[in-house]
Amino acid sequence: QLQLQESGPGLVKPSETLSLACTVSGGSIRSTSYYWGWIRQPPGKGLEWIGSIYYGGNTYYSPSLKSRVTISVDTSKNQFSLKLSSVTAADTAVYYCARHILYCSTTSCSPGWFDPWGQGTLVTVSS
Amino acid sequence: EIVLTQSPGTLSLSPGERATLSCRASQSVSSISSNHLAWYQQKPGQAPRLLIYGASSRATDIPDRFSGSGSGTDFTLTISRLEPEDFVMYYCQQYGSSLYTFGQGTKLEIK
Numbered sequence: 001q002l003q004l005q006e007s008g009p010g011l012v013k014p015s016e017t018l019s020l021a022c023t024v025s026g027g028s029i030r031s032t033s034y035y036w037g038w039i040r041q042p043p044g045k046g047l048e049w050i051g052s053i054y055y056g057g058n059t060y061y062s063p064s065l066k067s068r069v070t071i072s073v074d075t076s077k078n079q080f081s082l083k084l085s086s087v088t089a090a091d092t093a094v095y096y097c098a099r100h101i102l103y104c105s106t107t108s109c110s111p112g113w114f115d116p117w118g119q120g121t122l123v124t125v126s127s
Numbered sequence: 128e129i130v131l132t133q134s135p136g137t138l139s140l141s142p143g144e145r146a147t148l149s150c151r152a153s154q155s156v157s158s159i160s161s162n163h164l165a166w167y168q169q170k171p172g173q174a175p176r177l178l179i180y181g182a183s184s185r186a187t188d189i190p191d192r193f194s195g196s197g198s199g200t201d202f203t204l205t206i207s208r209l210e211p212e213d214f215v216m217y218y219c220q221q222y223g224s225s226l227y228t229f230g231q232g233t234k235l236e237i238k
Contacts (some may be wrong), residue, residue: 037227047167047175047218047229060225063128096174103181103222105160112222113165115186117174 002027004097004118012091012125018084022097022118029078030055035100035111036080038071040093041120048093052100052111053080060111087125094120129153129221133230139238146206148217148233155199156223157182163223166195166204169216169232178217179204211237 008020022036029036037052051061053071061069065084073080084091098114130153140146156163162182167175177186179195182202192207206213214237219230 046231047220049227049229052227060227063226098174101180103161103163105158110222110225111227112163113177113180113220114167114175115177115180117176120174 002099002116004099004116006095006097006118006121008121008123010122010124012087012123013127014088014125015086018082018087018091018095018123018125020082020095020097020121020123022080022082024078024080024099029073029080030075033102035060035102036073037098037100037111037114038082039096039098039114039117040091041096042090042093050082050084050095089125092123092125094122096120128226129156129224129228131219131221131228131230133217133219133233135233136231137234137236139236140209141238142209142211144209146204146209146213146235148204148206148235150197150202150204150219150230152200152202152221152223154223156221157198158223162198162202163221164195164197164202165220165222166193167218167220168213169218170212171215175218206235209235 035052038050068085070083098117100111102109103112134149164182166179169175183195
């Protein structure tokens with residue numbers, strides 16, 4: 001059964017870079033059927049998609065975060081990573097990684113829904 | 128950006144009753160061949176769990192009391208007979224565009 005596990009610092013100072021990794025177990029990240037995504041949830045609030053990556057390196061980013069976000073993949077470690085620069089208190093959230101399922105029409109395939117999700121990790125931005 | 132509006136914000140019902148949750152998109156999230164909408168359940172302190180994709184297809188191991196319907200801009204998640212563990216948060220998500228967005232959620236609470 002595929003599992004995802006987030007890891008990284010739980011506390012980041014304002015203006016610094018948040019760095020998280022997601023390790024995939026029970027399956028290969030080098031699958032042609034999936035992207036791999038990051039989603040966050042501020043305490044007590046809703047879900048916000050951050051971005052997604054294919055094992056070959058193709059990425060989609062949320063336009064509202066694109067200038068500060070880098071998502072990368074390390075197939076040798078079966079892992080993908082998130083970097084978010086210049087963080088502020090507004091970036092305090094639980095960060096989830098998830099498998100982003102590709103769906104195909106007659107002409108193309110695109111990422112669709114997220115399943116499964118990692119358990120999430122709380123990152124607090126504070127000095 | 129496609130905005131998803133879920134209603135109601137909070138739904139108060141009793142176990143055994145039927146729940147109807149709505150998700151409305153600011154523009155169509157359907158193509159000729161499919162409806163690009165998913166539903167998730169989130170219990171306190173846990174990650175979201177996929178319930179429904181393609182507006183009406185149940186995910187693996189999801190009980191058949193959960194069903195989804197709709198097309199275009201209007202979608203519904205129905206829970207036919209509420210169990211005590213169903214009284215949690217529900218989110219919809221669209222993938223009709225490559226800017227993936229979620230609704231703000233509906234909280235299902237015990238009346």
